[in-house]
Amino acid sequence: MPELPEVESLTHFLRERAVGRTVLGVDVVAIQALKTFDPPVTALGGLTITAVARHGKFLDLDCDGLHLVIHLARAGWLRWRDDLSGAKPVRPGKSPLAVRVRLAPDEEGLAPGFELTEAGTQKRLAVYVTKNPDEVPGIAALGPDPLDESFTVEALKRIVGGNRIQIKGLLRDQKIVAGIGNAYSDEVLHAAKMSPFKIAATLTDAQIADLHEAIVTTLQEAVERAHGLAAKDLKAEKKSGLRVHNRAGQPCDVCGDTIREVSFADSSLQYCPTCQTGGKPLADRRLSRLLK
Numbered sequence: 001m002p003e004l005p006e007v008e009s010l011t012h013f014l015r016e017r018a019v020g021r022t023v024l025g026v027d028v029v030a031i032q033a034l035k036t037f038d039p040p041v042t043a044l045g046g047l048t049i050t051a052v053a054r055h056g057k058f059l060d061l062d063c064d065g066l067h068l069v070i071h072l073a074r075a076g077w078l079r080w081r082d083d084l085s086g087a088k089p090v091r092p093g094k095s096p097l098a099v100r101v102r103l104a105p106d107e108e109g110l111a112p113g114f115e116l117t118e119a120g121t122q123k124r125l126a127v128y129v130t131k132n133p134d135e136v137p138g139i140a141a142l143g144p145d146p147l148d149e150s151f152t153v154e155a156l157k158r159i160v161g162g163n164r165i166q167i168k169g170l171l172r173d174q175k176i177v178a179g180i181g182n183a184y185s186d187e188v189l190h191a192a193k194m195s196p197f198k199i200a201a202t203l204t205d206a207q208i209a210d211l212h213e214a215i216v217t218t219l220q221e222a223v224e225r226a227h228g229l230a231a232k233d234l235k236a237e238k239k240s241g242l243r244v245h246n247r248a249g250q251p252c253d254v255c256g257d258t259i260r261e262v263s264f265a266d267s268s269l270q271y272c273p274t275c276q277t278g279g280k281p282l283a284d285r286r287l288s289r290l291l292k
């Protein structure tokens with residue numbers, strides 16, 4: 001799933017390639033991906049892309065004041081195409097292609113564009129056409145962005161204070177902090193040497209400062225690694241940069257202990273017992289509930 005660093009990189013990527021270009025048309029192949037009906041998606045035709053922004057994990061293309069907002073969800077991706085002039089129309093249900101954005105041809109006659117694809121059977125990729133991106137429900141509810149200047153240690157202290165939820169859940173909640181998902185929350189907690197099950201409100205001031213440092217550093221490093229990469233190379237870069245996420249059974253590159261996995265909410269999380277939980281493996285609550 002693309003999280004803040006990947007979406008940030010896609011934002012840069014599209015800024016360089018798409019800004020200044022005119023939208024020829026937007027083809028919605030997977031009809032359930034389109035979450036708005038007014039203005040219609042056809043209204044984007046003929047407009048020029050003037051800016052590209054990121055809100056949490058949302059991409060926002062400003063087309064002369066009308067916005068095409070994209071949320072790639074868990075299995076969605078963006079694929080840049082240098083020339084779509086020969087691309088055939090796609091029938092729904094036959095391919096992972098959800099949306100195709102065609103741009104006007106340049107002087108060389110190439111008509112570039114990009115495609116949004118979504119793998120798997122659970123279709124969650126979402127696009128919105130709106131005059132005001134703040135009206136997209138997921139954007140309206142976003143918590144502070146960890147790369148924003150306003151995300152200080154004090155700001156994190158206010159977020160954490162009194163919050164009786166586990167720190168792993170807090171980091172993943174877009175309403176609390178924007179842009180962090182399952183992968184980078186594992187990475188942040190490993191960098192902060194903190195148990196994912198720790199209750200947020202129990203963190204000391206020093207631990208909050210450590211957590212803040214881990215959040216900002218982990219995301220900034222991932223953004224820097226991804227910077228300048230083509231959209232197609234981002235997935236591999238994300239995977240190779242992860243230290244614990246999806247690496248259960250492999251050695252921790254900090255201490256050499258074996259990275260473990262435990263179920264959490266609708267998926268699972270990975271962590272290093274030596275670095276994060278005093279050497280003790282976390283109990284799998286889902287499993288122990290079943291055994292009772």
Ligand SMILES: [Zn+2]
Nearest residue numbers: 252255272275
């Ligand atoms: Zn370790």
